[in-house]
Amino acid sequence: MTDTADLNTVLGKAVTILRAFRPDDQAVSLAELVRRTGLHKATVHRLSGELVANRLLERAGGGYRLSGGLFELGMLASLERSLLEVAMPFLQDLYERTHETVHLGLREGHEVVYVAKIGGHRQAKVPSRPGGRMPLYCTAIGKALLAHADADLRRAVLTGPLERRTPHTVVAPGMLRRQLQRVTETGVAFEREESAVGLVCVAAPVLGREDAPLAAISVAGPTSRFRPEAQATAVRAAAAALGSTLIRRDFLR
Known part of the structure; x- marks a missing residue:
């Protein structure tokens, strides 16, 4: 659930242009940016030029792409950076144990924001990426977070639209509610081809x-070789160890 920028302000229009870029974009033409944003062509041209001057965009292939300046700013985000610095040894240990794709995610609104992703040469093709978002209700990380969220948030998600992303996505609120209850009982959440x-x-x-x-x-991991139940203990232990470390360091205080 991404916030919409205020198109009545210059800043809002600039943010709208930046958010128009997608993960698989190589370069986006001016005309395509106009189409995606709905802004006037002259406005997109002028603001894109200013974003280039400030190293937030760069010109490429007759169009624009996101620049390294955005990455530098993103790495200054104190919460995510601090969490990642503490979490990385636990994520690396978990990867060495499983040799499958390991994620670290946070909740923002009704979505998971992926902070880290570790995968080897045989990693499964997954829809996640660092900095990317997925709905809470159809991801294992999302269910783990949602099960421990406050009652108002759980109610809002369960009564809101539950898009069927695959034939296996759980969209029945009652079934999802039972899954969340199971998470609180066992300490782990599962996703089975739901995203x-x-x-x-x-x-x-x-x-x-x-x-x-x-x-x-x-x-x-892929259904062809990965059995998530076999790694439940390892994942639970890694999460518990990270939680204990964050508590000792007064994380978020």
Whole structure:
């Protein structure tokens, strides 16, 4: 659930241009940016030039692409950076144990924001990427976070639109509610081809003081070889160890 920028301000229009870029874009033409944003051509041309001057965009292939200046700014985000610095050894240990794709994610609104992703040469094709978003209800990380969220958030997600992303996506609120209850009982959440066909995943919440959900860790792999139940203990242990470390370091205080 991404916030919409205010198109009545210059800043809002500039943010709209930046958000128009997609993960698989190589270069986006001026005409395509106009189409995606709905802004006037002259406005897009002028603001894109200013974004280039400020190293937030760069010219490429007759169009524009996101620049390294955005990456530099993103790495200054204190919450995500601090979390990632503490979490990385636990994620690396989990990868060495499983040799499957490992994720670290946070909740923002009704979505998971992926902070880190570690995968080897044989990693499964997954729809996630660092900085990318996925709905809470159809991902293992999302379910792990949602199960430990406050009642108002759970109610909002369960009563909101539940898009069927694959034939296996759970869109029945009652069934999803039972899954969340199971997460609180077992400490792990599962996804079985709900965000992408051929992908299964197990996740555990990283809990802070008073069991507040700070983040979640997952391991994902292809249905052809990965059995998520076999890695539930390892994922749960990694999440618990990270949570204990964050509590000791007074994370978020």
